[in-house]
Amino acid sequence: MGLRRSYTLFAPLYDTIVGPVFTEARRKSLARLPAAATRILLSGIGTGLDVPYLPEGPFYVGIDLTAAMLKRARRRAPDFGLAQASAQRLPFADETFDHVVLHLILAVVPDPIAALREAARVVRTGGLILVYDKFLRRGQRAPLRRLFSPVLGRIVTHTDRVFEDILVQVPSLAVIEDRADRVNGYFRRITLKRLPD
Ligand SMILES: C[S@@+](CC[C@H](N)C(=O)[O-])C[C@H]1O[C@@H](n2cnc3c(N)ncnc32)[C@H](O)[C@@H]1O
Numbered sequence: 158m159g160l161r162r163s164y165t166l167f168a169p170l171y172d173t174i175v176g177p178v179f180t181e182a183r184r185k186s187l188a189r190l191p192a193a194a195t196r197i198l199l200s201g202i203g204t205g206l207d208v209p210y211l212p213e214g215p216f217y218v219g220i221d222l223t224a225a226m227l228k229r230a231r232r233r234a235p236d237f238g239l240a241q242a243s244a245q246r247l248p249f250a251d252e253t254f255d256h257v258v259l260h261l262i263l264a265v266v267p268d269p270i271a272a273l274r275e276a277a278r279v280v281r282t283g284g285l286i287l288v289y290d291k292f293l294r295r296g297q298r299a300p301l302r303r304l305f306s307p308v309l310g311r312i313v314t315h316t317d318r319v320f321e322d323i324l325v326q327v328p329s330l331a332v333i334e335d336r337a338d339r340v341n342g343y344f345r346r347i348t349l350k351r352l353p354d
Contacts, residue, residue: 159311160222160223160265160266160267160311160312160313161222161223163312163313164203164222164223164225164226164313165223165224165225165226167313168204168223168225168226168228168229169225171203171204171206171226171229172204172206172229175206175261176206178339179206179260179261179289179339182289182338182339182344182346183206183207183210183260183289184210185336185346186258186260186287186289186346187207187210187211187212187258187287188210189285189287189334189348190211190212190256190258190285190287191255191256191285192212192214194214194215194255194256195215195216195255196215196216196217196218196253196254196255197211197215197216197217197218197254197255197256197257197258198217198218198219198220198247198249198253198254198256198257198258198276198279198280199217199218199219199220199257199258199260200219200220200244200247200257200258200259200262200272200275200276201220201221201222201244201259201260201261201262201265201266201272202219202220202221202226202227202230202237202239203221203226203229203230203261204226204229204230204233205219205229205230205231205232205233205234205237207258207260208230208233208234208237215255216238217234217236217237217238218237218238218239218240218249218254219234219237219238219239219240220239220240220241220242220243220244220247220248221239221241221242222241222242222243222244223241224241227239227240227241243266244259244262244266244272244275244276245266245267245268245271245272245275246271246275247275247276247278247279249279250279251278251279252278252279252280252281252282252284253279254279254280254281254284255280255281255284256280256284256285256286256287257276257279257280257284257285257286257287258286258287259272259273259276259286259287259288259289259290260287260288260289260290261289261290261314262290263288263290263318263320263323264290264291264292264314264315264316264318265313265314265315267310269318269323270323270326270327273286273323273324273326273327273330274326274327277327277329277330277351280351281351282351282352282353282354283350283351283353284350284351285333285348285349285350285351286330286348286349286350286351287346287347287348287349288320288345288346288347288348288349289338289344289345289346289347290318290320290344290345291314291316291318291340291343291344291345292318292319292320292343292345293317293318293319293343294319295319295321295322299316299317302316302317303316303317320345320347324349329351329352329354330349330350330351330352331349331350331352332347332348332349333348333349333350334346334347334348335347335348
């Protein structure tokens with residue numbers, strides 16, 4: 158079963174299962190969005206659980222691979238620009254957005270380097286990319302998370318991604334904050350800044 162199929166099945170349950178778990182994490186991550194912004198992208202917006210924590214003012218664009226997830230996002234945010242697309246190949250010109258949100262997406266997509274590169278391409282120089290996800294530390298043992306990742310990765314999320322291995326492939330980004338969050342720091346709130354070329 159592919160990701161689009163599994164998230165289509167998961168969509169009606171997503172808010173009930175995932176919603177309450179990450180409320181505080183979303184609030185803290187999105188509090189990093191600077192006040193002065195005109196266009197912000199949520200890449201892999203899902204059902205739009207971030208929407209209540211977004212500051213008013215900018216125009217928001219959301220993309221997701223799964224129509225059933227986007228349908229729910231549309232209900233929650235009828236004024237957003239929403240499109241079905243892949244985070245690994247964004248249908249936007251370079252530097253279209255002031256900031257990009259990558260919540261619970263880098264561990265999900267098959268190619269997280271492509272997804273991060275695309276976020277770095279479409280954000281303006283000096284703009285922020287807000288990452289919230291689960292990552293192993295380099296060399297961390299975590300045998301079960303490594304064992305099950307190939308199977309879980311095909312249906313819902315990878316559990317053995319190492320953020321530093323992804324970031325090193327996207328040199329136009331610098332880490333400006335990296336906070337340990339849930340599950341002893343397995344989940345992290347990371348703020349990246351797009352450097353000048
Ligand atoms: C764990 S959910 C996260 C959704 C949302 N960002 C959140 O924080 O609740 C992962 C989302 O990634 C979407 N997805 C999977 N592969 C994708 C891809 N290649 N491009 C864009 N979205 C993708 C799924 O449809 C799902 O909505």
